[in-house]
Amino acid sequence: MVIQQDKMQSLATRMSQDEVKGRSPWADARKRFLRNKAAMTGLIILIGVALFALLGNQFAQWSNEDLDFTVMGQVATMGMPSFENGHYFGTDDLGRDLFARTVQGTQISLMVGIVGAAIAVIVGTLYGATAGYVGGRTDQIMMRAVDILMSIPYMFVLILLLVMFGRSIAMLFLGIGLISWLDMSRIVRGQTLSLKNREFIEAARATGVPSWKIIIRHIVPNLLGLVAVYATLLVPLMILTESFISFLGLGVQEPLTSWGALISEGAGTMNYGTLWQLAFPLFFFVITLFGFFFVGDGLRDALDPKDR
Amino acid sequence: MTKFFATTALVASLAMPAFAVQPAEGEQLAENQVYNFWLLDAIKSVDPAKNTDVEGSDVLRQLFEGLMNEDEKGAMVPGVAESFEESDDKLTYTFKLRDAKWSNGEPVTAGDFVYAWRRAVNPETASEYAWFMELMNIVNATDIVKGEKSPEKLGVKAIDDKTLEVTLTTPTPYFIKTLSHATTFPVPQKVIEEHGDAWTQPGNLVGNGAFVLKSHNLGVDITMEKNPEYWDAENVVMQTVKGITVNDNNVALTRYQAGELDRVQIPAGQYPRLEKEAPDQAVSLPYACSYAYVYNVSEKGPEALKDVRVREALSLALNRDIIVNNVLQGGQKPATTWTHWAIEGFDQPETELATLSQEEKTQRAQELLTEAGYGPDNPISLTLQYNTDENHKKLAIAAQQFWKPLGVNITLNNVEWKVHTDRMQNQDFDMARYAWCADYNEASTFLDWFRTDGYNSGKWSNAEFDQLMADAKTAEDTTPIYTRAEEILAEEVPAAFVYHYAKVDMINPDIKGLPTENVLNSWYAKDLYRLAD
Amino acid sequence: MFAYIMRRLAVAVPTLLLLIVFSFILMHLAPGGPFTQERELPPQVLANLNAKYGLDDPLWKQIINYIWGIVAHFDFGPSFVYPDRSVNELVAAGFPVTLTYGSLAFIAAVVMGVGLGVVAAIWHNSFLDYLAVGISIGAQVLPNFVMAPILVLIFTLWYGLLPGGGWSFSDPSFWIMPVIALGTSYMASIARITRSSMLEVLGSNHIRTARAKGMPEHRVIIRHALKPAMLPVISYLGPVFVSMITGSVVIDIYFSTGGIGKAFVDSALNRDYAVMMGVTILVGALTIVFNLVVDVLYAWIDPKIRY
16 A cells, blocks of 8 residues: 555656646546546546445435444344345444444545545645755755654554544544655655746746745646645545554544444454444445545556656 | 451351362363463563552462462452451451462461562552552551551561461451452562562562463463462362463454363353353353443532432433343343442342333433423533443443433543543543442442542542441441442432443353352462363 | 765664654653553552652653663663563563564565566466456455454364464464465555556566567566566565554454554553653664665665665
8 A cells, every 4th residue: 555656756757847848738638537447437436435425324214323222232133234124234233324324434534534635735745845945955954854754653653642632533634644745745845846947937936926926826736736646545545544543443433433443343243243344334445445546546647648 | 355267157168178179070171281261461460569450360369379269159268378366356367377388389478478568568669559458457558658657567467487467457347358369469578589570570480379470471371380389289180271362352252262262251242142152151140340420520520410310310311221131231230239239248229220110210310300400402411431442332322322312412532541540530521431340249349439538530429428438347237338328329329320240251161160159250270170072 | 875874874863862752742741641540549659659660750851861761771661551571671572573473474575566566567468467456456455454353263263274363483373364464465565566667667668679689588577677667666665664563553453462563552552651662762763774774775776876
C-alpha cells in the first residue's frame, strides 16, 4: 500500500513542462482516462459507494441505533440477512441493523479518508510551494525540518495523540492528515523550484504581485494534476490507517461507526456463525479501496502518458 | 485467656488434615500431568508485594503459600499455618506454623512472614497493594505506609521460628479470610537481598508453593513445575502448570478448541451455543464481582442526578433481564444490590427493584421522572462514560436505548482505561461504568466502597450507612447490618447496579479439581490432576 | 558519499532529541498516570511510588534526567507497570522477536513480491499476469487484523498444523503465521510496483537495443532490466519497514509473540512512560538508520544520483 514517489515525480515534471508549452494537459487526459477500462470501473464503483453512503439511509428500515429486541440474543439464528424483517445485511451482536450501520460506517470512513487526504495535500502543497518559492535559507530550514519529521514513527505519534486528547473525529482527521504531507511537500518544492524562473512567474513578480499571491495564483494551479492524483491515492491509505486505529479501539465513538470498527467486530465473531457481520463491511471496504486505486492510477496514467 | 480454635466454622476445617484433592476410584490419570491455563495479558510481576492483578495472583498462588488456603468452596483451610488462636478481645492472632520448606530446602519461618509483611508496607518497596495490610487492620500499617513510623513497628512478630503473632487495631471479622491473598505470602529475605529486583527471574526465584518458576517469557507464557520441597508434595499430582497469554479472547477460544488450552473464558454471547455443543465443557460459576453505573452526585456532577427520583428512575428503567439474558448470556444475574448475591453471610433485601416486573418498573420510572419535572418534553442530557471494551460498549449502547423513551438522552463516551479511572477519581463524569471484585468473601468488601471515605467515586455520602459499616466491624452477626446497608443503597440509589458476574468458561473435562463453588475463583494447581483421554 | 552519511547521522541526533522531548511531554500531558488504577491508591502510597520513580520532579528535570540516564549509562529507566523489569530488559526480550519475524516477513515480501512482479511483467497480459495482479490486489487490501484470526482458524483449528500462537526462537513453526500475516500485504505492494516498473523498463529504448543486438531474453532481463526496475521498489522499502513495525502490534496481539509492537501500545495505554519512551526511541532510531540505508542503496544502484 503505497504511493509511488517516482511516478509522482515524473507526473510533476510533466505537468510543469506542459504548462510552459502553453497547452493544457487536461483535455487529452480526459480522453485517455475515459478509454482506461480499469479506471472507469473504479470510477463507477466509487460513484456506487458514494451513492450508498448518501442515499442508503432512505432504504434502511431500521435506524443505526435501535436495538431489535426480537433478534437480540439469538443473532446467529434470527439476525441473518433477510428481506422479511428488513435487516438486509443482517444485524450485529446487539441486534442493530447492519445495513444502516454499514451506511454510516461508509460515510465516516469516506469522510475520514477524504478530509485526511485533503489536509495532507493542502499542507504538503502550501509547505512545499512556500519552501521552493522563497528559497534560500528558509527553504533549507524548511526542508531540513521535513527530513527530521520523516524519521518520526508516525503511527506511534498518532496513537499518543489519540490517547492524549481522547478519541474524536477531529483528532482523527488531523492526526491522519498530518501523517502524509511530507512526501507531497518534497515533490511540490522540486516543481516550484523549476517553475519559479519561468517567464510568467517572473512577469508576475515584476509587476509587484506579492509572493503569497504568486504561490496561490500561479504555482499551485500548475500542480493541480499532481495534487488530484496524489489526493486520490491518499484516500485509501487514510481509510486503511483509520481501520487500524479502530482495531486498536481508538477510533470513533459509538454509536458512530466506521468500516474499521465494523470489520474488526465482524472478524472477532467470524467463527460463531455470523459471517455476514464481517462480509458486508469488508466488501464495501475492499471495493472502495480498489476503486480509489484504479481511479488514481488511471488519472496518473492519463495525465502522464508514457507513450508520448 | 485465649481460646483454642475459638471461632466457629474454622474449627471443623482446621481440625481436618489439609490433603490435596485426590483422584477418585476408577479414574485413570494421564501420563502427562500438564495444565495449560489462559492469561489475557502478560503477568506484570511475580513479586507478592508488587502484584496487582487477578492473573498475577493466580500464578503467585502456585509459587507461594500463605498462612491460609481456600478450598474448592472458598472456605479457609490451613496453608503454612497449622492452627491459630484468637484472643478474647479479637485483637491478637497467634499462628502455629507447620514444617514447610522453601524451594531451596530451607525452612519457612515466622520471620519470613514478618519480613514479607514489613516489606509490603515499607514505603521503599512502594507496593501498590500496601493498602491491603491497612485493610487487614494490622497495628501501625497506616502510619508505616505514610512513612511516619518505621516498618519494624508493624504489628506482626515472630515469637519463635514456628510461632507468628499478629496484632490488630480493631476487631476484624474478615481477618482470617484475607490470609490467602497474595500480598500476605511470605518471601525469602536472603534471595531478595542477594538478587534485588531480579529475584523474581526464573532460576533466582525461591518460593514455598507447590510449584517453582521454570520460565517466564513476558507476554508469551509462564511455566511452573512441581516443587519437590513442598511440604505436601507427595499429594500433588500435577507436574507442570503453564499460563499462556492470548490477548484476543476469540483467538483464545479457537486455541482452546484446538487443544492448546485447558481453560478459557467464553466470549460474551457465546455461552448458549457452546453449552449446547459441549455441555461437559461450558460452565458458568458465580464470581464475586458486581457491575454498576455510578452516578456522580458530587459538586461537579450534573444537577439532574442530585435528585434521588432521577437516580432511581434510571435504575428502574434499566432492563437487566435483557442485559443478562440477551447480551451477556452467560448465567450472570441481574443486580439489585451492590454486594454479589453469592457472598457468604449476605441476605438480599426486598426492594422495589427486586420484586416488580419490568413493565411496572418502567412505569414507576416514568412517574418518578414526571414528579421530578423531567420527561420527553423536558429531556435530561447525560454522558455515560465507559472504558474501551467490547462488553462495556454493548451494555452502554443497550442502556442508552432503555433510557431513550424516558426522555433521557445519553451521550456515550468511550475512553481508554487510564482516562476513565482518572476522570472517575476526579469526579469528571456524569455516569460511569464501574465494577468491583471481592478481595475476600464478605459483604464489607463491596459495601466499604460506598463509605464516605471509601473509594466512592460518585461522592455519595450517608451517615447511617457509614455508621452501619463501622458497627459491622465488631458485630457478632453482621448479616442484618449488611442487609440494612443495601436497603439504604436501594433508597438512595448512588449507582444503578447492573449485574452480578459469573465466570463463564470452557474447561477441559479431563482436568479435575478446579473449584466450582469458590466465588473468588481462587484455584490451586496442587489440587488439580489430569485424566487420561 | 561518506560525508553524506555522516551528515545524515548528525541530523539524527537532534531528530531523536526532538522525538524524545515531544513524546515525553505528550505522554505526561495525557490524563492519568502509571499508578492510576481502579482502586485509588492512598495518597501516601502514591507519593511513595512517585518518589521512587522520580515522577515528583518538574517535567523539565525529568526529561533531563531521562536523557542523561541514556547518554551516561544507556539506562532507559525502570518499567512502572512491570516492576520486576527495566526497560532495557523488556526491549531486550521483545525486540529480537519483532526483529526475527519482521525481517523474515520483510525478506519473504521482497523476494516473493519481486518474483511475482517480474513474472507478471515478462508474461504481460497472460494468465500468469492476471493471476499475479489478482493476488496482489486482493492481498493488498485485506487488513491483517482480519487475516490473522483466519490463519489461526485454518492452520491451528481446522488442520492442526501450526501452534496457534506463542513464540520460540528454536522452532520455526511459531514463525510461519506471523510472517504470513505481516508480510502478505507488503508482498502484494512490492509485486505491484515491480510489475509496473518492470513493464516500463522493458518498453524502454535500451532494452529494445539489447534485444535488437540478439541478446538472449533471460540475459536482457537479468543484466539490463532488473536493476533499473528495482529503483522504485527500493525507495518503497523505507516506508515498508516502518509500517511493519507498526503492523507488528496486530501480530503481537493475535499470536502472543511478545514483541515490542504490543509493548508500545500497552505502554501508551498504561502510561508506562519509560517503556513507551524506550520503544519510541528505538523505532525512531531504526527508522532513521533504515531510511539512510535505503538512500545509500538507491544511490548505489542509480548512478545518476550523487550526494
